[in-house]
Amino acid sequence: MMSESVAEIKKQLEEAASLPSFIAKYEADERCGVRNLVQKAKKQWIALQKEEERIEKMKFFEKKYAEYTLICGIDEVGRGPLAGPVCAGAVILPRDHDILYLNDSKKLTETKRKELDQVIRRESIAYATAFVSPGRIDEINILEATKEAMVKALRRLLPGAVAEDPEKRNEEARVKPDLLLIDALHLSSLPDIKQVSIIKGDEKSVSIAAASILAKVKRDHLMEKYAQIYPVYGFASNKGYGTEAHREAILKYGPCPIHRRTFIGNLV
Template identity: 50%
Template sequence: MEIRISDVKKEFAEADANQLVQIINKYRNDNRVGVIKLIQNYEKEIEKLNKEIERTEKMKTYENKFREYSYICGVDEVGRGPLAGPVVACAVILPKDCNILYINDSKQLSEKKREELYDEIMEQAVAVGVGSIPPSHIDEINILQATFEAMRQAINNLSIKPDILLNDAVTIPKVDIRQVPIIKGDAKSISIAAASIIAKVTRDRLMVAYDKVFPRYGFASNKGYGSKEHIEALKEYGPSLIHRASFIKNFI
């Protein structure tokens, strides 16, 4: 008796990536339109998956280059440009055999994908450290020095000391670990990209929480950046306790 197309569809849906090719071959000679369409759709999915695996492997170029080091750490920050909120940095040590797909520069990912990857990275990482510098201290020492301080905090908050740091574009002062600054590193190194995701999600969640305390400025949507709504609220209501005084002089 011929297997029903609904059962073929279920077989495809329940298969993992390794089983898909076998199932495609199993039904390759089935001439029913529904089965042919299923095979075509899943072949496209396999092609997309293979491209993503290839892209992810390219993201490991620097990690492979420095493979002799036991603990390779990616470091990145978010929040240099906003008018309000902290600057947040993250340091991430991924396992050598890390197989998480879709890790990329956090700016290239949707909010939903960042949240999904946040959970995967936190679950699989060897160690994660986060650092955060509040607006008042940013005003005292300037944003560049605050960024460096947040990065040092993140590195110091790791449960394991790294052997080497892969940084997004910068060399961090006062750190006694070998550093490799990589221009646009969050798009070239899986470790830096992972750090950018953790930092971004951490800061975004914080700004959503601040929105409940200071609801006039739209922090949940603009995350403290200078959107039109945010600037208009600044002019009307003045600054909140989490605004950076040194960043808003032109608006109040």
């Protein structure tokens, strides 16, 4: 054991597949640097156990409705911004998934959201996202536009729909969910599928949280593209939300084509 340098042991911790094994291997090492690494590993192990417990609690609704084979979580992002579309995500996770750190997308860092976005896309049974435009929001109001985005996302999961990721999701992979877990809404246009509306669902259901993350990453990416087209509004940072700088830009330059006219009436 002593033949290994502290730097080598540190690298082992960074790459450790099993924290308990690392702790057991080096706990007797009396070198100060190694003791610090063991303490760090113990803290990481405690944090990991807490996260696993949190995720298990977030599987409450998925377990409660375990008789349903395909449970789909649905959530939206972008109801409040002054500009840009509203985006909905729909995700069916496998029953035995072990994805950690799923949560309300707003509570995650951008880096963690992007990391989880890739994990969800890779490990899900099926997923889809959908936008409803600012013009449509102005036409039918944000609540109805949110529901419309959710329905559009769900329908992209169904047999015959165009796959969002053609390399992974071919026509045979399209599925029809047995149950919808939805963040705070009911979709009356889908009477043939059982629905469960959950207040703050993105904090209480892993499926809804996964949908929230996909929708957030998708919408943020679009708003970053819009920032290149309409640079004066700061869309890359504010994502269309009504920051002071964004409001001042509207007052100075007027609205652009992706502003929601029904949201900025007091600024134009």
